[in-house]
Structures are given as structure tokens and as C-alpha cells.
Amino acid sequence: MKTRLWLTALLIPIFGYASYFSDGMRAYRTGNYTEAKKLFEQAIEEDGAEQARFFLGLLYLDGKGVDRNLHAAKQFLQKAADIGNARAKCYLAKVYLQQKKPDKQKALKLLKEGLDAGADECSAIAAAYKIPL
Missing domain, CATH: 1.20.5 (Single alpha-helices involved in coiled-coils or other helix-helix interfaces)
Structure with missing residues (x-):
């Protein structure tokens, strides 16, 4: 017992x-x-x-269930990327591309890192923004 x-x-x-x-x-x-x-x-x-941060980042990036907020998306996705979430790198790159002043250098680096880690979403995001990988 x-x-x-x-x-x-x-x-x-x-x-x-x-x-x-x-x-x-x-x-x-x-x-x-x-x-x-x-x-x-x-x-x-x-x-x-901690993996929940990735999904919170997506919610803020897409404005689903919350007001769209790139700053909040960036924070959540960065933390997810920092703990090894390769997919977070892809979407973090998307944040950098959607900012008022897009940072294509950072986005390209993140897309390559995410793709190298096996996150196929990076290819689709790169194609959508016409970024050669």
C-alpha cells in the first residue's frame, strides 16, 4: 500500500x-x-x-488570440531558440523580416541555422521572402 x-x-x-x-x-x-x-x-x-514559449511566440507573431506584437513574438521565440528549438529560429527570422527596419542579415543567419538543425519551415519562410539559402 x-x-x-x-x-x-x-x-x-x-x-x-x-x-x-x-x-x-x-x-x-x-x-x-x-x-x-x-x-x-x-x-x-x-x-x-519552456517549449511553450515557442507557441506563445507564434501566437504573437500571427496575432492569434492576442494582438499581433512583434516585440513579444521576438522575446518568446528568442528564448525558445536559446534552449535549442530549431523551428523557433525560422520564425524568429520571420520576425526580423517583418520589423519596420528588416534585418535580412540576422534573418539569413537564423534561417540557415534552423535549416541545418532540421527545421524545414526555414525553407518555406526563405522562399516566401525570396531569400536564397
């Missing part, structure tokens, strides 16, 4: 962690972006789910 209680106590935090991020992903995939934003923020704050 004690073993079962100990195991249950050990697994509860794991299920809690999966819940906010998983629920956020479910909301994101079904187009409930306002709910996804809230859940991703909870996943970061309460569970340390």
Missing part, C-alpha cells in the same frame, strides 16, 4: 506538467488561441515548460 501511495505521489507532478502544455496544444490545434495562450503561460509559470 505504501508503495502505491509513493508511486502516485511521484506521478502526480508529471501528469500536472503534461496537462497545461498538452491542453494548450489541444486548444492551439483546434483554433482556440485565447485558451491556448492562457494554458501555455500556465505551463511556463507553474511547470517550467
